[in-house]
Amino acid sequence: MTQVVELVEYAPAVSLALPDAAGRALAAGDVVDAAPDPYAVGRWVLRAGSRVGAVTVTGAGVDEPVTVRVTPKVPIVRLFFLLCYSLDPAGAWRDEEVDVAEHRDLLPALAHAVERQIDRALRQGLLQGYRATEESALVVRGRIREAEQVRRRFGATLPVEVAYDEFTTDIAENRILRTAVEWLLRLSGVPRDVRRRLLHQRVRLVGVTPVVRGQRPPDWRPTRLNARYHRALHLARAVLDGSSPEHAPGELRIEGFLFDMNKLFEDFVTVALREALRGSGHTAHLQDSHHLDEAAAVRMRPDFVLYGPDGTPCAVADAKYKAERRGGFPDADLYQMLAYCTALDLREGHLIYAKGNASHTAHRVRHAGILIHQHALDLDQEPAGLLAEVEEVARRMRID
Template identity: 60%
Template sequence: MTAPVPDVVLREYGPADSVPLGSAAGRALAASGVLHSATPDPAQDGHWLLRAGSRVGAIRTPGGPVVRIMPKTPVSRIFFLLGFSHDPERAWRDDREGTVDTGAYDDVVPALAHAVERRIDAALRQGVLQGYREVEESSLVVRGRIREADQIRRHFGRTPPVEIAYDAYTADTAENRILRAAVERLLRLPGVPGSVRRRLAHQRLRLADALPLVRGQELPRWQPSRLNSRYQPALRLCEAVLRGSSPEHLLPGADPLVVDGFLIDMNQLFEDFVTVALSEALKAQGLTPRPQDPHHLDTAGLVRIRPDLVVCTSDGRTPVAVVDAKYKVEKADGRPNADLYQALAYATVLGLREAHLVYAAGREPTRFHEVRRTGEGADGRGVRLYQHSVDIAREPRQLMAALHDIAGRLTRAGSPL
């Protein structure tokens, strides 16, 4: 009997680890791009040097081990950030602290599976939601209305069958399809604990009347309403599961090599959190936020730039500040010079007196740099580049307070140059 292959555990942005790995699994990891780097170890045959980047979660390699990437940030806080990424209206954040029940797990996949199962159980506590869905089919009896064009085209001069359309009251709704698809996805993921797996299997039985989704198919659309309000926390989290499931990666000119799992990109997650949290706070102050607002650096329009957030006046016409979020700290002092050059380019293009960088870099005090030879006007003050830090490991209330402080600074931003 073949011994099970032990999991490979990496740390987000940690040092490279030399692990025994088959060539197929190593090449699949290298081609997938889910790691910061994956290269053969020159010092040891049959080993690969694996280094994790910004993605955390778990992936299964073909014929090789499960690679688990542990986050630097507490898992419960990751799901709080994910709430902003997928649910600006806070539909699945708790009222008090904005936390999601992740159990006692400190690994992304087990915590996610536990959270999803708990949310679905709460959604189904009052029974499986049913709704009306339009059905078109061929039938031996008339029900609803006859589809005359289809009837003539397919069965001219013959009856039955009859081409009909009607509204069916059924559990096969978009909401239930999403819940079922997320459950089935989690049941296929590596690293889901047995107790959670059994509870997920039970939820799948409760959702058996919903048709399964075809892999790669676009998620069905649903509209928030009073009728599905109890489903909304589960739906938001399930959509995150389905969108975060990594696709199959194929090596060009080779047999298909599958790298499958669930991954969260912390760079993108932090950027989304900062953008949405600041946007909410700025709207309350009467300003107009414009996320991912495209501009050009040059007059010919060849060099495109896209700041994370441009803050405009209430009418949305005049920019007053620009913000860019930076999750990864490149230098020991936490303040990469390249970020300042980027912020200055944003301020220059938009004609602003200030630009802001927001780092996930602990509790460093806010600093600013006044750029030389950029002063114009009576006060002679140059462009100021502000560097803010937020500690995403802090409690949600403290984290949100830090973002509101930054929003307050943005509301006081100076007028354009």
């Protein structure tokens, strides 16, 4: 029997009865904020932060598996739009909302969406391509690796160290899909019907080598030849990037899938701004590296910097996955944007929040003349409305 802990992103902390080993693993794994309850033995105080999804703790000291599910405040269909748009803004992602609308939890929705996209990608069969191969062989194929032949064989004729390009299905694109399928099949919480379909996809990819745990997934480049794979590959990489590594304090293991909503919101805002400003004659750089001081000792990385045709910065923005509270947004954000504007020699800066009491406010800094805008996006709305709000932010940023 599995103990299931239900938490909500950024909700108040709750006290729960948990095995000490599980509580320590959750705290060490940076899954949620976890600490022993000072007022009750055998209980832990848990509070979810920006990471949403589900993980399961198993191993020594945990008699029954403990699954922690963190539900996002944003509806699942809205979260998937943020994810899919940031991965591929040119894709027609609107139909993904229909695909995942029946699922209330993140992991089942993600597994369903990945399986559906893999199925669509493989309807015309597995993609084939050339893979660079090096091996020892009894016949010469391709070219002989002379240095390896001398080093390994000491003048022997056979076997021969050769290198050649093999036309195969065991290429980066298929390996990413196979690895995502294998990882999803390992997770608890995937619905039975989705698991059955994932097993079918595994059979279709049976000749493909999955990536070994701990190794970096292979890189792939979008081309005309692999166009039918694009959407499946984007989602599969999201699975692999969000999969929590096995954490082993002693003999405990944590496995699961987590999204960082801070990063997801940042990725969406910066990509949407870049798309909104496309064709304006300006160039957008995401996570651009700059320095605050003249000695270049203090580094800063604004989320979004817009450059004019002459290559000089003309606008800067930073995304904050925060909602405005009764006392307003944190003052520290204003200080951070003031530093960005000063170092980049800009007269205006833009802070973009997930939700606010007003869609736009602005503050002019005394004795500096710098105007700092604070924009608030409403994530709980249809994609067209959300993109329209981003367009309005871009309009304020555009330098004519």
